[in-house]
Amino acid sequence: MAKNKKSALNVQKGISDSDISNTSSILNIQQKRKTQPTADELIDGILKGNITDLSRAITLVESTNREHLQKANAIIQGCLSHANKSIRIGITGVPGVGKSTFIETFGKLLTTSGKKVAVLAVDPSSSLTKGSILGDKTRMEDLVRDDNAFIRPSASGESLGGVARKTRETIILCEAAGFDTIIIETVGVGQNEIAVHSMVDFFLLLKLAGAGDELQGIKRGIIEMADAIAINKADGENQNAAKLAKIEFNRALHLYPAKDSNWLPKVVVCSALENEGIYNIWNMIKDYEHSMKSSQYFYTKRNEQNKFWLTQTIEERLKSNFFQNAKIKIELSKQLQLIEENKTTPFAAADVLLNL
Amino acid sequence: MAKNKKSALNVQKGISDSDISNTSSILNIQQKRKTQPTADELIDGILKGNITDLSRAITLVESTNREHLQKANAIIQGCLSHANKSIRIGITGVPGVGKSTFIETFGKLLTTSGKKVAVLAVDPSSSLTKGSILGDKTRMEDLVRDDNAFIRPSASGESLGGVARKTRETIILCEAAGFDTIIIETVGVGQNEIAVHSMVDFFLLLKLAGAGDELQGIKRGIIEMADAIAINKADGENQNAAKLAKIEFNRALHLYPAKDSNWLPKVVVCSALENEGIYNIWNMIKDYEHSMKSSQYFYTKRNEQNKFWLTQTIEERLKSNFFQNAKIKIELSKQLQLIEENKTTPFAAADVLLNL
Numbered sequence: 001m002a003k004n005k006k007s008a009l010n011v012q013k014g015i016s017d018s019d020i021s022n023t024s025s026i027l028n029i030q031q032k033r034k035t036q037p038t039a040d041e042l043i044d045g046i047l048k049g050n051i052t053d054l055s056r057a058i059t060l061v062e063s064t065n066r067e068h069l070q071k072a073n074a075i076i077q078g079c080l081s082h083a084n085k086s087i088r089i090g091i092t093g094v095p096g097v098g099k100s101t102f103i104e105t106f107g108k109l110l111t112t113s114g115k116k117v118a119v120l121a122v123d124p125s126s127s128l129t130k131g132s133i134l135g136d137k138t139r140m141e142d143l144v145r146d147d148n149a150f151i152r153p154s155a156s157g158e159s160l161g162g163v164a165r166k167t168r169e170t171i172i173l174c175e176a177a178g179f180d181t182i183i184i185e186t187v188g189v190g191q192n193e194i195a196v197h198s199m200v201d202f203f204l205l206l207k208l209a210g211a212g213d214e215l216q217g218i219k220r221g222i223i224e225m226a227d228a229i230a231i232n233k234a235d236g237e238n239q240n241a242a243k244l245a246k247i248e249f250n251r252a253l254h255l256y257p258a259k260d261s262n263w264l265p266k267v268v269v270c271s272a273l274e275n276e277g278i279y280n281i282w283n284m285i286k287d288y289e290h291s292m293k294s295s296q297y298f299y300t301k302r303n304e305q306n307k308f309w310l311t312q313t314i315e316e317r318l319k320s321n322f323f324q325n326a327k328i329k330i331e332l333s334k335q336l337q338l339i340e341e342n343k344t345t346p347f348a349a350a351d352v353l354l355n356l
Numbered sequence: 357m358a359k360n361k362k363s364a365l366n367v368q369k370g371i372s373d374s375d376i377s378n379t380s381s382i383l384n385i386q387q388k389r390k391t392q393p394t395a396d397e398l399i400d401g402i403l404k405g406n407i408t409d410l411s412r413a414i415t416l417v418e419s420t421n422r423e424h425l426q427k428a429n430a431i432i433q434g435c436l437s438h439a440n441k442s443i444r445i446g447i448t449g450v451p452g453v454g455k456s457t458f459i460e461t462f463g464k465l466l467t468t469s470g471k472k473v474a475v476l477a478v479d480p481s482s483s484l485t486k487g488s489i490l491g492d493k494t495r496m497e498d499l500v501r502d503d504n505a506f507i508r509p510s511a512s513g514e515s516l517g518g519v520a521r522k523t524r525e526t527i528i529l530c531e532a533a534g535f536d537t538i539i540i541e542t543v544g545v546g547q548n549e550i551a552v553h554s555m556v557d558f559f560l561l562l563k564l565a566g567a568g569d570e571l572q573g574i575k576r577g578i579i580e581m582a583d584a585i586a587i588n589k590a591d592g593e594n595q596n597a598a599k600l601a602k603i604e605f606n607r608a609l610h611l612y613p614a615k616d617s618n619w620l621p622k623v624v625v626c627s628a629l630e631n632e633g634i635y636n637i638w639n640m641i642k643d644y645e646h647s648m649k650s651s652q653y654f655y656t657k658r659n660e661q662n663k664f665w666l667t668q669t670i671e672e673r674l675k676s677n678f679f680q681n682a683k684i685k686i687e688l689s690k691q692l693q694l695i696e697e698n699k700t701t702p703f704a705a706a707d708v709l710l711n712l
Binding site (some may be wrong): 077083307314336340343344 | 429432433436437439440521524525528579607608611659662663664665666668669670671673674675678691692695696698699700701702703704705706709710
C-alpha cells in the first residue's frame with residue numbers, strides 16, 4: 001500500500017517507470033496499455049496542465065521507439081503555439097557546489113510567489129551517475145511535493161545531441177502545460193554547459209568560496225558564458241572567503257569582452273541552505289528579462305538558438321552518417337596510419353575519404 | 357634594369373607574381389612557359405634548398421587550377437618525408453602591436469645564430485587588407501634581404517579552411533627546403549588564431565601595455581591558447597605600464613586550467629624596436645621544445661593536429677556540399693521561416709532537410 005502511494009507520487013512528479021520497483025512497474029504498464037491516450041488527448045491534457053499527461057508525453061519524447069517518436073512529434077507540434085512564454089534559466093556548477101539545495105530553495109521561493117516551476121536536468125553521462133541524479137531528487141524534498149513544481153531527471157545514456165533534443169522538446173511541453181519558469185540543471189562536466197547555454201535565456205554559474213580554490217578548475221569558456229556567478233554556501237565561517245571570491249570573480253569577468261546582450265555579468269554571494277541572497281538572484285533575473293525584452297535581444301537570442309540547433313542537428317547527422325559508414329571506417333584507419341607515418345597529409349587523406 | 361633587379365629579388369624572397377608590375381610580370385610568365393619545371397624537378401630543387409623552386413611550388417599550392425593542384429599534391433607527397441623537422445611558432449596580436457618589427461628582430465636573431473627562418477601569414481581577409489600585408493613586408497626590410505629567411509604573404513580572398521590547407525602545405529614545403537624555424541603570423545581577427553594554433557607547436561600572443569587597456573578587447577579563448585604572452589613596446593615611458601600588464605596577465609593566466617602539455621604559460625616583456633627581451637623569448641621557446649620533446653607531447657600534439665585537420669576538412673566539405681545544394685537552400689529558408697513563426701522545431705526542420 002505504502003509502495004503504491006509512493007509510485008503514484010513518483011509518476012505525478014515525472015519519475016520514469018524504470019525508477020520504480022519491478023512489481024508496481026508491471027502493474028503500471030498493464031494499466032497504461034488499457035488506457036493509452038492518443039496524441040490529441042495528450043495535447044489536450046497538457047494544455048489543461050495535467051501533469052500525468054505531461055509526463056507521458058515526455059516519456060514519448062525520450063523514447064527510442066519510432067512510433068513513440070512520431071506521436072511525440074505530433075504532440076510537440078500541437079503544443080508549439082502555446083510554448084515559448086517562460087523564462088528559461090540554466091544552472092551549472094561542479095558536484096558539491098550545492099545545486100540541489102539551491103534549486104530547492106530557489107524553486108520554493110518561486111512557487112510560493114505564484115510561479116510554476118519545471119526543473120529539468122541535462123546529463124548525458126547519467127547512465128554512469130544515475131545514483132547521484134536520483135539522489136538529487138531526494139535532496140529536493142520540498143519541491144518534489146510542491147504542486148506548482150515539476151521535476152524531471154534527464155534520459156540516461158544518450159549522446160549530447162540526443163539529450164539536447166529531448167530537453168528542448170521537454171521545455172516546449174512544460175511551457176505548454178503552463179510552467180512559466182524552466183530551470184535546466186547540468187552537472188558541469190563535458191560539453192553540457194555549451195548545450196544548456198544554447199537553450200536558456202539566463203545562465204547561472206554556481207561556485208564555492210574557498211581559500212584560492214575559486215580560481216581553480218574553471219572550465220574553458222564557462223565564465224564567459226555566465227550571465228551571473230553566484231558564490232554559494234556563503235554562510236558561517238565561509239562568509240569572508242565568499243566576499244574575497246566575489247572580488248576575484250569580478251576581476252575575472254572584467255577580462256572578457258562585452259556580451260552581445262550588453263548585459264554586464266554579475267557576481268553575487270548566497271547561501272541556499274540559510275536562504276540568504278536567493279531573492280536577490282531572482283530579482284536580478286527579472287531585471288535581465290525586463291531589459292532584454294526591452295531591447296528585443298531576448299527574442300533575437302531565442303531565434304539564434306533555434307538556428308543553432310537546426311544547424312547543429314544537421315551537421316551532427318551529416319557527420320555521423322559519414323563516419324559510421326563501414327567503408328569509411330576501414331579507409332579512415334588506413335589514412336590515419338599513413339598520416340602518422342608521414343606518408344600523406346590530412347588534406348590528401350580527406351580527399352581520398354570524400355571520394356569513396 | 358633596376359626594376360628587373362627588384363623583381364628577381366622579390367621572386368627569390370617568395371613574393372608572388374601579382375605583386376610585381378605588369379611589364380616584368382609578363383616577361384616572367386613568358387620565361388616560365390619555356391622552362392616550366394616538372395614536379396620531380398621542383399621536388400629536387402626544394403630538397404636542395406632552391407628558393408625559386410620553393411616559391412614556384414607554393415604558387416602551385418595556392419592555385420585554384422585543377423592541374424596545378426595535382427602537381428602541387430605530387431610535390432607535397434615527394435617532400436613529406438623530409439618535412440616535420442622544424443619548430444613551428446605562431447604569432448598573433450592586434451594590428452599596431454608591432455608584429456612586423458617583432459618578427460624582423462626575432463627573425464634576424466635566429467638567422468644570425470645559424471637558423472633558417474620561414475615567415476608565413478594566415479589572413480583570409482587579406483583581399484581587404486592587402487595593403488597592410490605588403491606593408492608588413494617593407495617593414496621587414498632586413499629579413500627580406502636575408503638569405504636565411506623566406507617571407508611569404510598568404511593567398512588572399514580565401515575561406516579559412518582553404519587558407520589553412522595552403523599554409524599547412526606551405527609549411528611542409530618550407531621544411532623540406534631546409535627551413536628549421538617556421539613563423540606563422542596572423543592578424544588577430546576572426547577565427548584565424550584557432551586555425552594557426554592548430555598548426556603550430558608554440559603559440560605566442562603579442563600584447564601592448566597601456567593604462568588598463570591590456571585587459572580590454574581580449575578575444576574569447578585567445579589567452580588560453582597562448583603558450584606565452586609577450587608585452588611588446590616595453591620601452592621608454594612604457595616600461596612601468598608593461599610591468600603592471602605583466603602582473604595582470606599572470607593573474608589572468610592563473611584563471612585557466614592546466615594545459616594538456618603541462619606547460620605553464622609565461623608572461624614576458626620585450627621591446628622589438630630596442631631588441632630587448634627577444635633573446636629571452638627564443639630561450640623560452642627552446643625550453644618548451646626541449647621539455648615537450650622529452651615528454652613526447654611535441655609529437656602527440658602534431659599528430660592530434662593532423663587528425664584535427666583531417667576531420668575539419670571532411671566536416672567542412674560535408675557541410676558545404678549540403679548547404680550549397682540548391683534544393684536545400686530553398687527548403688532551408690522555408691524551414692527557418694516556420695521556426696521563426698513557431699510552427700516547427702529546429703529538430704523537425706532538420707529532419708525535413710535531411711530527408712530531401
